Amino acid sequence: MEQAEVKHPSSSRRPIIARAWSGSRNPTQIIDDLTSGIAGCDPTLIATFISSSTPYEEVVGPLSKAFPEATLVGCTTAGSLTQDCYEAGGAIAVAFDRASFSFETCLLPDLRNYSMERGCEAIETAYYHLLRELEPDRANLFAMLLVDGLSRREEEIAASAYAALDEVPVFGASAGDNLHFDTTQIFHNGHVLEDTALVVIGASSRPVEVFKFEHFRPTDEKLVITSADPEKRVVWKINAEPAAEEYARFIGVAPEALTPEVFAANPLLVRIRGEYHVRAIQKADAEGALHFFCAIDEGIVLTRAHPEDMRDNLVQNMEQITERIGRLEIALCFDCILRRLEAERLGIKKDLLPIFNRYNMIGFNTYGEQYRSLHLSQTLTGLAIGSAP
Incomplete structure (x- = not known):
């Protein structure tokens, strides 16, 4: 105690x-x-x-x-x-x-x-x-x-x-x-x-x-959400490709390697009113969709984040x-x-x-x-x- x-x-x-x-x-x-x-x-x-x-x-x-x-x-x-x-x-x-x-x-x-x-x-x-x-x-x-x-x-x-x-x-x-x-x-x-x-x-x-x-800064690498269910925070397609496959390709891992630890290491950022905020992924499902912790919608541009030292x-x-x-x-x-x-x-x-x-x-x-x-x-x-x- x-x-x-x-x-x-x-x-x-x-x-x-x-x-x-x-x-x-x-x-x-x-x-x-x-x-x-x-x-x-x-x-x-x-x-x-x-x-x-x-x-x-x-x-x-x-x-x-x-x-x-x-x-x-x-x-x-x-x-x-x-x-x-x-x-x-x-x-x-x-x-x-x-x-x-x-x-x-x-x-x-x-x-x-x-x-x-x-x-x-x-x-x-x-x-x-x-x-x-x-x-x-x-x-x-x-x-x-x-x-x-x-x-x-x-x-x-x-x-x-x-x-x-x-x-x-x-x-x-x-x-x-x-x-x-x-x-x-x-x-x-x-x-x-x-x-x-x-x-x-x-x-x-x-x-x-x-x-x-947060301990992230934006890079020049971008993704675009092209199919999503905003109410359920589910993304079906990124760059007109199956979401989990495209995200895995983007960060350089196999789709089957997507785990909470991998999502934590490779967050995405969204720009709101001039400031960048993290849009973290909760999980990838069996149908190849990505489930996010926060609101997400079609047409949103996501930026790859570069981590700084958390400590x-x-x-x-x-x-x-x-x-x-x-x-x-x-x-x-x-x-x-x-x-x-x-x-x-x-x-x-x-x-x-x-x-x-x-x-x-x-x-x-x-x-x-x-x-x-x-x-x-x-x-x-x-x-x-x-x-x-």
């Missing part, structure tokens, strides 16, 4: 953020690890992210009951990111103390029939309720999205939240299930939900920054955040599963752990990330929270 409460100059003060990690698969042990790890905090909200390979149904309810005054939110994951672990399993909890944070949540059920108009209205209602109750010192706002990672509604949810929340910085994640692509779950106050999204709107007296970065990129970006908001109490990280697969392929996971430790990073592996109005993949998004001024 990791118990890494944030330290403060005065030992008489309780931590504004407490965090815990459990590597157990036993629900009783997981609950004990998480509750004891955040016991020093008086949480107004607890975010818990649990690997789909653990019995999460037996954890969420008891954990919520252990802190009846706190709102519990979270989801299933494709792995954990902590100072000591970057693996497929595990469960983490991050508790936000009511002395420095205020929250309002908006539950969006029945994503199959999601309406952006109704979604915007519900998010706005939650936002205005938070503003009416907000204490004057809590001027630093942010919003966290948690979305069923198999719903294919992330684009609509992100766009709705961005529109409804005015200038509030938005970040988010798609729930995972360890690359099974079978079922992903959202947690809310002890309940385990499918086909659901959560919008968690927060305010703090501490300095905060929502961030997003150097991570340090550079975290240093810049530290320069802007000061020493970090915590960086809550939503990290694409393809980033961890790339780190495993390159054998650099052990090099990343000291970096996670240096910047107090904790989070989970996702099936996609949200930033502002966009749904992305193979990126790291999150919330950095600085020390007291």
Whole structure:
């Protein structure tokens, strides 16, 4: 178990953020690890992210009951990111103390029939309720999205939240299930939900920054999507050729060699409003089509990406955040599963752990990330929270 409460100059003060990690698969042990790890905090909200390979149904309810005054939110994951672990399993909890944070949540059920108009209205209602109750010192706002990672509604949810929340910085994640692509779950106050999204709107007296970065730059090599099903995020043809075969030829491997690790090593970029963003591939199916993690459509031009060193990129970006908001109490990280697969392929996971430790990073592996109005993949998004001024 990791118990890494944030330290403060005065030992008489309780931590504004407490965090815990459990590597157990036993629900009783997981609950004990998480509750004891955040016991020093008086949480107004607890975010818990649990690997789909653990019995999460037996954890969420008891954990919520252990802190009846706190709102519990979270989801299933494709792995954990902590100072000591970057693996497929595990469960983490991050508790936000009511002395420095205020929250309002908006539950969006029945994503199959999601309406952006109704979604915007519900998010706005939650936002205005938070503003009416907000204490004057809590001027630093942010919003966290948690979305069923198999719903294919992330684009609509992100766009709705961005529109409804005015200038509030938005970040988010798609729930995972360890690359099974079978079922992903959202947690809310002890309940385990499918086909659901959560919008968690927060305010703090501490300095905060929502961030997003990736370690790729564009090349001159291009592909064009010539046949696709945007609703299902499936591409049938690239350059008028069968998609999997053409992509395999493009990156120089045999079609039968296409695996999640190969996709992680050879991402594609799309240019949106002058900036490049990753469009990562989830899988190739038996019919030769490619399934993407994000929205894709006919006529889109994709650019081959060249990777930079993930370690150097991570340090550079975290240093810049530290320069802007000061020493970090915590960086809550939503990290694409393809980033961890790339780190495993390159054998650099052990090099990343000291970096996670240096910047107090904790989070989970996702099936996609949200930033502002966009749904992305193979990126790291999150919330950095600085020390007291």
